[in-house]
Amino acid sequence: MERKVQEEISALVQNILSDYGNDRQVDQLDIHKQPDRDVVIDIIYKLLRVIFPGYYRDRTNRFYNIQNNLHTLMEDILFHLNEQLVIVLRYHKDYQSATDEELAAAAQNISMAFFRQIPKIRAYVDTDLQAALDGDPATSLIDEVVIAYPGLLAVTINRLAHELYLLSVPLLPRIMTEYAHSVTGIDIHPGATIGKYFFIDHGTGIVVGETTVIGDHVKVYQNVTLGALSTRDSQKLRGTKRHPTLEDNVTIYSGASVLGGETVIGKGAVIGGNAFITKSIPAGARVSVKNQEMQIKYCHTPRVQTSDLEEDSSWYYTI
Amino acid sequence: MERKVQEEISALVQNILSDYGNDRQVDQLDIHKQPDRDVVIDIIYKLLRVIFPGYYRDRTNRFYNIQNNLHTLMEDILFHLNEQLVIVLRYHKDYQSATDEELAAAAQNISMAFFRQIPKIRAYVDTDLQAALDGDPATSLIDEVVIAYPGLLAVTINRLAHELYLLSVPLLPRIMTEYAHSVTGIDIHPGATIGKYFFIDHGTGIVVGETTVIGDHVKVYQNVTLGALSTRDSQKLRGTKRHPTLEDNVTIYSGASVLGGETVIGKGAVIGGNAFITKSIPAGARVSVKNQEMQIKYCHTPRVQTSDLEEDSSWYYTI
Amino acid sequence: MERKVQEEISALVQNILSDYGNDRQVDQLDIHKQPDRDVVIDIIYKLLRVIFPGYYRDRTNRFYNIQNNLHTLMEDILFHLNEQLVIVLRYHKDYQSATDEELAAAAQNISMAFFRQIPKIRAYVDTDLQAALDGDPATSLIDEVVIAYPGLLAVTINRLAHELYLLSVPLLPRIMTEYAHSVTGIDIHPGATIGKYFFIDHGTGIVVGETTVIGDHVKVYQNVTLGALSTRDSQKLRGTKRHPTLEDNVTIYSGASVLGGETVIGKGAVIGGNAFITKSIPAGARVSVKNQEMQIKYCHTPRVQTSDLEEDSSWYYTI
Numbered sequence: 021m022e023r024k025v026q027e028e029i030s031a032l033v034q035n036i037l038s039d040y041g042n043d044r045q046v047d048q049l050d051i052h053k054q055p056d057r058d059v060v061i062d063i064i065y066k067l068l069r070v071i072f073p074g075y076y077r078d079r080t081n082r083f084y085n086i087q088n089n090l091h092t093l094m095e096d097i098l099f100h101l102n103e104q105l106v107i108v109l110r111y112h113k114d115y116q117s118a119t120d121e122e123l124a125a126a127a128q129n130i131s132m133a134f135f136r137q138i139p140k141i142r143a144y145v146d147t148d149l150q151a152a153l154d155g156d157p158a159t160s161l162i163d164e165v166v167i168a169y170p171g172l173l174a175v176t177i178n179r180l181a182h183e184l185y186l187l188s189v190p191l192l193p194r195i196m197t198e199y200a201h202s203v204t205g206i207d208i209h210p211g212a213t214i215g216k217y218f219f220i221d222h223g224t225g226i227v228v229g230e231t232t233v234i235g236d237h238v239k240v241y242q243n244v245t246l247g248a249l250s251t252r253d254s255q256k257l258r259g260t261k262r263h264p265t266l267e268d269n270v271t272i273y274s275g276a277s278v279l280g281g282e283t284v285i286g287k288g289a290v291i292g293g294n295a296f297i298t299k300s301i302p303a304g305a306r307v308s309v310k311n312q313e314m315q316i317k318y319c320h321t322p323r324v325q326t327s328d329l330e331e332d333s334s335w336y337y338t339i
Numbered sequence: 340m341e342r343k344v345q346e347e348i349s350a351l352v353q354n355i356l357s358d359y360g361n362d363r364q365v366d367q368l369d370i371h372k373q374p375d376r377d378v379v380i381d382i383i384y385k386l387l388r389v390i391f392p393g394y395y396r397d398r399t400n401r402f403y404n405i406q407n408n409l410h411t412l413m414e415d416i417l418f419h420l421n422e423q424l425v426i427v428l429r430y431h432k433d434y435q436s437a438t439d440e441e442l443a444a445a446a447q448n449i450s451m452a453f454f455r456q457i458p459k460i461r462a463y464v465d466t467d468l469q470a471a472l473d474g475d476p477a478t479s480l481i482d483e484v485v486i487a488y489p490g491l492l493a494v495t496i497n498r499l500a501h502e503l504y505l506l507s508v509p510l511l512p513r514i515m516t517e518y519a520h521s522v523t524g525i526d527i528h529p530g531a532t533i534g535k536y537f538f539i540d541h542g543t544g545i546v547v548g549e550t551t552v553i554g555d556h557v558k559v560y561q562n563v564t565l566g567a568l569s570t571r572d573s574q575k576l577r578g579t580k581r582h583p584t585l586e587d588n589v590t591i592y593s594g595a596s597v598l599g600g601e602t603v604i605g606k607g608a609v610i611g612g613n614a615f616i617t618k619s620i621p622a623g624a625r626v627s628v629k630n631q632e633m634q635i636k637y638c639h640t641p642r643v644q645t646s647d648l649e650e651d652s653s654w655y656y657t658i
Numbered sequence: 659m660e661r662k663v664q665e666e667i668s669a670l671v672q673n674i675l676s677d678y679g680n681d682r683q684v685d686q687l688d689i690h691k692q693p694d695r696d697v698v699i700d701i702i703y704k705l706l707r708v709i710f711p712g713y714y715r716d717r718t719n720r721f722y723n724i725q726n727n728l729h730t731l732m733e734d735i736l737f738h739l740n741e742q743l744v745i746v747l748r749y750h751k752d753y754q755s756a757t758d759e760e761l762a763a764a765a766q767n768i769s770m771a772f773f774r775q776i777p778k779i780r781a782y783v784d785t786d787l788q789a790a791l792d793g794d795p796a797t798s799l800i801d802e803v804v805i806a807y808p809g810l811l812a813v814t815i816n817r818l819a820h821e822l823y824l825l826s827v828p829l830l831p832r833i834m835t836e837y838a839h840s841v842t843g844i845d846i847h848p849g850a851t852i853g854k855y856f857f858i859d860h861g862t863g864i865v866v867g868e869t870t871v872i873g874d875h876v877k878v879y880q881n882v883t884l885g886a887l888s889t890r891d892s893q894k895l896r897g898t899k900r901h902p903t904l905e906d907n908v909t910i911y912s913g914a915s916v917l918g919g920e921t922v923i924g925k926g927a928v929i930g931g932n933a934f935i936t937k938s939i940p941a942g943a944r945v946s947v948k949n950q951e952m953q954i955k956y957c958h959t960p961r962v963q964t965s966d967l968e969e970d971s972s973w974y975y976t977i
Contacts (some may be wrong), residue, residue: 025736025766028770029729029732029733029736030729032732032770032773032774032776033725033728033729033732035774035776035777036708036728036732036776036777036780037724037725037728039776039777039780039781040711040724044780044781044784045784045787045788045791045800046709046710046780046783046784046787046804047711054801054805055801055805057805057806070355071365072365073359073366086356086359087352087356090352090355090356091348091349091352094348094351094352094355095348098344098348111799111801128344132347132351135351136351136354138351138354138355138358139354139355139358142355142358142363142365143358143361143363145365146363146364146365149364149365150364153364157549157567157577157578157579157581158528158530158548158549158577159513160577161430161509161510162364163373163374163430163510164509164510164513166365167373167374167376167510167514168376168510168513168514168517169517170517170520170521190799190802191799191801191802191805191806194797194802194806195805195806198806198807198808201808201862202808202841202842203521204521205524205543205544205843205862205863207860207861207862207880209796211796222526222546223526224520224524224526224543224544224545224546224843224862224863225524225543225544225562225843225862225863225880225881226862227860227862227880227912229796230795230796242526242544242546242564243544243562243564243863243881243913245880245881245912245913245931247912248795258795258796258798259795260795262795274546274564274566274596275562275564275594275596275913277912277913277931277932279931293564293596293598293615294596294613294615294932296931296932296947309615389674390684391684392678392685405675405678406671406675409671409674409675410667410668410671413667413670413671413674414667417663417667447663451666451670454670455670455673457670457673457674457677458673458674458677461674461677461682461684462677462680462682464684465682465683465684468683468684469683472683476886476896476897476898476900477847477849477867477868477896478832479896480749480828480829481683482692482693482749482829483828483829483832485684486692486693486695486829486833487695487829487832487833487836488836489836489839489840522840523840524843524862524863541845541865542845543839543843543845543862543863543864543865544843544862544863544881561845561863561865561883562863562881562883593865593883593885593915594881594883594913594915612883612915612917612934613915613932613934628934
């Protein structure tokens, strides 16, 4: 590289280094002490192999040695999970002055408590799988749902993350659910409480907030928000119930929003597409947007040429 | 690892292994017999190299040896596709008692029938590319559309998957389209029938159901659903036409839903943003939400401080 | 492979090769001359390490050698960025007959001009981070926002891409923002102008058009479109202001659309969920959908069995 370019780069580096001295929040990081997102994703896929034994590409599995394989897999998960837990526990106020030994012991306890929930998680995921088979006329294959359905993937990762959330683990649960969000478009906060037989169809654009409570046999479609009424001045709201409660057998169709911590959708209620709900709905009710009036203009001669279809585009959007 | 931890892990492994004995659906898998999602994704990218020769990173391509390259590439795709087909054909009722030889022969026939459709798929994709160039004022570069536009990627993968769907291949078409869904946010079922010059702008949040039929020169925006009216009790609905038909030159603006198997949007019709359509619309009509009344409250002194903007947040959401 | 299969493949290859001779647009590519999306993604992550020093996995970083590390990192980015710039500048009308030396010099100048913007970009990203901490009651951890929040990732990549867009670089900025779109569901065109303290919550389904102008302290939720009124016959619209302006302290709740190049949302205005705005809104106004009437049907006995809930599904969708 020629000398002039070298000098330019040196000047730029000094420029950026001096900017690093400006005490920005983006620089307030403790190098070596952050969780490693790639390792967390690797842990997710190893946990999925435990939840769905035989899926997820460990082709060496055979039933006669599944005990050895599972033992090896669990030790591997434990090693990496402990490593990440030691890092993230420092973000927790209770551990800010803990010794390395105390952190290691706490991490080990959390990992073990988490692992003990695996059969329960599997029991729930099994019901989610059944709900997908019952709820989607486009499939009847278990393997299709497990391998290809983003809803089951997002909910399974959320069930795993939720157990770590209940164990007061900072940061890791959110990294897990944001990974699920990234690959599925389904954003479920790890704090959300979700009952059995939960089915998300299609999924993209779904948001489920931290304090949402969802009963059994609930079905949610794409672009649904289970959210808070307002989150301006939001730091005051931390820790309060800001998101709705859906009782058993509720269905929320695509594009609907259900908002507010005191909003309860009663048993068996059905919320129609694009509805905007901020008050409680009684059990068994069916709510839909009433008389959404459509304005239709006819053209005497149907015009099918793309190029001249909309010389006047003003008509079809009105306040 | 210390002895106590070893014992804890052994107990956990026994715990999970005994749960594996509970005959859950998540365990009903035939190890070694599931399709490999990573291999399917690899096949997708190799097929994209055939569709768009020269894109997708085979930098050794040169025109004088493109014949050899293509031959090698096609043999490679054939090998892996056959391997996956042999696995997934077992999910098909016609092949459940087939011999290995019969499966191999069926896989080979399907691969060949699929490959023969490649020129037709390329002809369609070529029109989709033209539709993007015509439809988006933000670009005029072919290469930008091919390399960067998620809509073209999702539709191309869908056109490939649709041919396998027509050949009655289980599972593989859905893995392909769910991969496209994951990277684009566009969820098109492989069963959907799509005409020429199809353009999806932006794309995220789009759902196109299995029995949707789309004509030529159709344009669809983000967050549009072409869906079913109801999918509760859905297993009864399998195989029926549950999703709408869009005739030629239809445009569906962002956030609109068009639902129902008997719903036909006539030639050249335009559906406005956020409209909710469950009945047929005649050719040439322009449909918009009529008089969506907005409630505007003015503050005498515009308040621009974030912190005090919404001390009363109740007003702006009402049922 | 048996002889018959070989012959079939040869016939297929000839079939596809002869289709390559049809002069389709999908074939109009200049092999060796296209930008490499994988290299561009790699550049993005290296730039993120510069923006957020210490994040993004360079575990060898230590403060005493950060100067050397940064120098090495910047040289690496420069090398690959120059390489991609030389390729994409050929798409620019000013460089179509440039010599290799002229292209190399232009690429070098653009890289340097881009690098000089890094401290400014960092200053803006720092305000975005603060806006997320202020705006989301679900977190108080800087590291959680930086590592896990898709909104900050999408906006940071957009701020980087926007500087290349301002330097008239073809194609690369769009590849960068479409990568962000793919992993976050947030589609911000590199042309959009975005002020300080920009916060996107949840994010999936957001579209921000090329000529959008956004002030400071703006907050946008999932599934919001800042779009154009009509983009049929769209090539005529290239270069015009087609997308809205949002002044300081504006909030746009989920599912709302704000459309049109002359639409200005005044300072401190709040746009409620699902609102559809195509005209300017004065400063300080609060706009919501008025009297969205809901139709509620009660069942005398709440029915909670999934299976019989919707024998009549026609009621809850009406035009």
